[in-house]
Amino acid sequence: MQKILDAILAGEAQELANLPVPESYKGITVHADEVGMFEGLDSADKDPRRSLHLDEVATPELGPGEALVAVMASAINYNTVWTSIFEPLSTFKFLERYGKTSPLAKRHDLPYHVVGSDLAGVVLRTGPGVHNWKPGDEVVAHCLSVELEGPDGHNDTMLDTEQRIWGFETNFGGLAELALVKANQLMPKPGHLTWEEAASPGLVNSTAYRQLVSVNGANMKQGDVVLIWGASGGLGSYATQFALNGGAIPVCVVSSPEKAEICRSMGAELVIDRNAEGYKFWKDENTQDPKEWQRFGARIRELTGGEDPDIVFEHPGRETFGASVYAARKGGTIVTCASTSGFMHQYDNRYLWMNLKRIIGSHFANYRESWEANRLIAKGMIHPTLSKAYPLAETGQAALDVHRNAHQGKVGVLCLAPEEGLGVHDEEKRAKHIDGINRFRGV
Template identity: 55%
Template sequence: MDPLAEAVLSGAAPEELTRLPLPEQFLAAHLRASDAGTFAGVQDKDVRRTLHVGPVPMPRLAPDEVVVAVMASSINYNTVWSAMFEPISTFTTLTRWGRQGGYAARHDLPFQVVGSDAAGVVVKVGDGVRHWNAGDHVMVSPAYVDDQDPAAHADAMMGPEGRAWGYETNFGGLAHYTVVRASQLVPKPGHLTWEEAASITLCAGTAYRMLVSERGARIKQGDIVLIWGATGGLGGYAVQMVKNGGGVAVGVVSSDYKADILREQGCDVVIDRREIGLGGDGAATSQAAEYGKRLGRLIRAELGEDPHIAFDYVGRSTFGTSVHVVRRGGVVVTCGSSTGYQHEYDNRYLWMNLKRVIGSHIANLQEQWETARLFKQGGLVPVLTDVSPLDETGEALRLVQRNAHIGKVGVLCLAPSEGLGVTDPGTRARIGEDRLTSWRRYATTARVPA
């Protein structure tokens, strides 16, 4: 371990962190451009074959950037896409961006450090950074935006140069160090451990924008919200936000085990998608209206009315059903398509019933800070389940690829063990250890999947 990392782990003062030089290399989970053809003609695109953990060179720092010593990170599905080189190789994106020149050229390399979540300690700041200093404990938002673009000043996510850090950029969070823009930083809630904090920004921030923000569905008291994949990272946070906002959460899952989890977590209505004959492979999407009718009957039997909102990140296998099942004037809000990007639905149910579809992507910085505030208040708790060391990132990624996990899968980077990083034990005691760690009992190491 390099001297700077040792200083961070020993709790060195900011002056010490500023004095010590950055290492020339650091350990990182990364992909290699030379592996881009690995899965040609292969049915099982096992991401363990293309995800490497090893040393990479430290990039130079731009004036508006900081270097964060990453204590922990977590797995998101965009890293699965990157490691499969689908729908396109992310090296194509990095090469295109690098042609802009300047600091963008640093990202066009024969390797890509991946990962779109991180929590850690600021160790270096660029000359143009004003509000952050070495020693600050932070989380990293995955929204990599250009704050000099005029479109970004109304809403940072509307800037045409916006990117997903660690997916559409290099130097992501699954590493000992990451280089990020100062506009990505969010104060780490002091009552959370490093691995808990590293499970927040992408999924919880995205769910906040989709459901709570004025740019999303804007849930209100009494709203019935259909949540697909309700035991996943996004879904687990969505259930909490609906409940906190006075809404009624209807969670859809794919097994008895996941249904039991939702009931334990207080979801109002739990539906197994097998009850309506809907599989998880995206097949028979032409029958979406029929699935919607069956799902609607189940929801009305429980609640007496149709859902106001459908929270959909699953994509091809569910989107047409979402469009059908929401009530007249209802909203389908979508942020992804893990089962496929080509959606099929009957447009009559959209236009003739005055429904709306809202596309949502990550969250702007204010939305991320608001999300962090909800965690500090205790209104939201982590949905972290499994935690792996950095050198086993490939196995953690495979777990997510196979959808064999619950909630969020964390990765320890510089942190030598779990449970570190708490600087506000009073708040942790107030919220309660049992509540903060309630999802840990769903770790794959603690159960036999149903």
């Protein structure tokens, strides 16, 4: 592994094809025999530092259409938090189900799960049938894993019957020194970014692109008023950028003055600090408060000059969904994913059906959408929102930060990269966009 890293750091990545593939590597895992370790605890009390382990694991066999990538950096997503606290179910059920689909997929059904759905790194090997990528290519990976053996996914690969999220519903994810991906997950690494910066947008940038911009999502247009929950967070920070770039009018909902300032620094003018304004959408665990929806809607109209949101960018889920359905304009769209505050949504259907609103479910992105989202990163039109990076051995703490919402934007993880700041090739472009690149740093 050290020879691989030395070749990458020396700018001799093309020599990787001549180096042997290590028989094992270090990766962040959860263990099947620990699935019950948090039983009886509330979600908030479950500590990823206890369940995420840094293990030496065997390098998987490389199959047709696949690539083995030397991972320089990765990032934390909420799916890694879910994996680490074994909610809403153990991911070993995903691996077992996947393992039954083919002899090759059986590799994934193991008593440990190497997690992580982002990476930036260098191609080490490619399997039979891979023509667009070769050892030495610097890449990032999106997290859509598809088989495409049936007809369902050929208009939109997200509809493939065997669609999975790599590193969550498959094994050999990106929080490791090596990762196994399908070649159609790979995209060029933006040359003006460091490894840790390039690793951080993948999942959330692509998810926000499909959810907000794509015709498969809300199909945002110029002038749309877009209500964005968690507008300085992992997903929301990209949605805010897409809204601003696309000529829309974001209304950014945040939970602190610091987060409000981040949104303003991105160019957003309309910001609601929901904690400062005291919104409580639930009277108790079972009862929502429509008067709070009304107060929230009035505040939005106050900011927009009387307009309700054309689009509500939803991802908190249970806590906010009733307010989101209420707040959208007549004929408006609520586009939803993730549900980080709970999956069981409740809303008053009168506000939906009588006002001709639409709810659209959105899940990650297909290869084309991911490629377009990455292209905007590479052009410097959208910037990574990395706030902090941890070493691989401290991934548990990184996941805890995200679990407790003690972070801004994205939290990165250095894998093979020995320090931050490496991997930049286009210094001129970087200098042009350095303020945007560093906007979330240290916040």
